[in-house]
Amino acid sequence: MSDGLGESDLSRVVFLSEIGDDVAAEEVRDAMAKRFNLGAEALARLFAGPPVVVKSNLDPDTALRYKLAIEATGAKCRIETMPAERDTDRQGYLDRRQHERRRGLDRRERTRAEAITPDRRQGDRRKDSK
Template sequence: MAVFEVVFHGQVRADVAPEQARARIGQLFQVGDRQLEMLFSGRRIVIKQGLDQAAAEKYRQAIERAGALCDICPMADSPAEPSPAATPPPVASPQRQQRAAVQPRDEYMAAFKDVDAPDLPIAPLGADMQDSYADPVPPDLDLSALSLAPPGSDLEQVRAPPPPAAPDTGHLRLADEG
């Protein structure tokens, strides 16, 4: 079965303004300004890979509706891998010095072709990755001065102060001017 990848080079359709295409692509992929800068940098960006032709075509149509152009490129068919249940997990040993040979798929990845990376094994699905577990030590806290209030009780929230008392004006008189 042929496998395809959707590749974006940051190109915009001629009938769409570049700002409008950027905004629509940002909305389509739900990315921020930083990711949009990377998408529209002109470099070859793989949007999605491992698709059949119908799914890749749906991606292309959505990107073109947003105002940009993309390519659908066939990927090299990868050899069929045996199921993980049939293959025992690889065992890492210090004597193992195999290095993975990587062929760059574009000029951006060509910068990494001379990187000497070890061929590290991948743990099987569901494997425990932590070497050992330590029992947690509870902190030494004295909580004897604390207590719980019964349900529904007032937890002494700050109440509004009562309104001030009206001043006593009984000793005041009005004088007649006249």
């Protein structure tokens, strides 16, 4: 059953890696670690610089709850609407398969000059089928 939500109603929460003006950086990191049960590595990824999508495909009420929880720690985030899904174009897939670079390869006839071990298909130990 449908819950009445369309694709345009879905949101995502984006962590901005910024800290409020009146809060110390260590306090924010400690609060984020405690509230969301994050380790040092996860915190380092969050505060590394570029915006990070924390949660996606949320209804607006749930996204607002996440935003308020993050902002309660002193960090900044925003809510964005989910971008429309890209149409998967079968023709583009077929065009890539027929590309000149791919058509020229025939693995059985090509020698393996870059291989560490010699090509077993051309060795003297190969059994001849008669």
